[in-house]
Amino acid sequence: MKHALIAVFFGLTACASTSGEPRPLQGSLTYGGKSIHSPYRPGTVVNHTFLGAFGYRVFETYVVQPDGTLKLTSQSTGPDFLWR
Template sequence: MKIAWLTLCAPLLLSACTSTQTVGYGPNLEPIPGSITYGGQPRTKLTKAPVGSIVPHQFFDDFGHRVYETYVIEPDRSLRLTSRRIDYDIFND
């Protein structure tokens, strides 16, 4: 009986060890420290990439969590932040 109970609870307990949170999508997403556009647009223009291209970016935030961001190149060659996902791992906290 104990083994059956452990077999049922193990996936739940293991899923709590590592989780991913999608922080946001859309036009109201603000850059955070580590974002490409934090503190303004980059000085260099992305001249070779076509308009509408997706630019992925990953970094570690101040708490050591891995952050994945997605940008889109606008017609004026600026970057627009479109999504952010943060991976939380209790073993790194």
């Protein structure tokens, strides 16, 4: 029984960890299927930061594609304040 629970746990964590590409959140540059054309050269990295849900700051990284559109490559969250 113990081994079965461990197998189920690892099976569920494996499914959760393979999420693929990050999805745009409300406030992202490409949220809702928006297509933004950048004046920068292809391959240029564009950083974007905005206030997300529950007061967390969302940090996004986009890469300019050959057609000039932005592709979301990474996304992370952190607190919007610093404890001192």
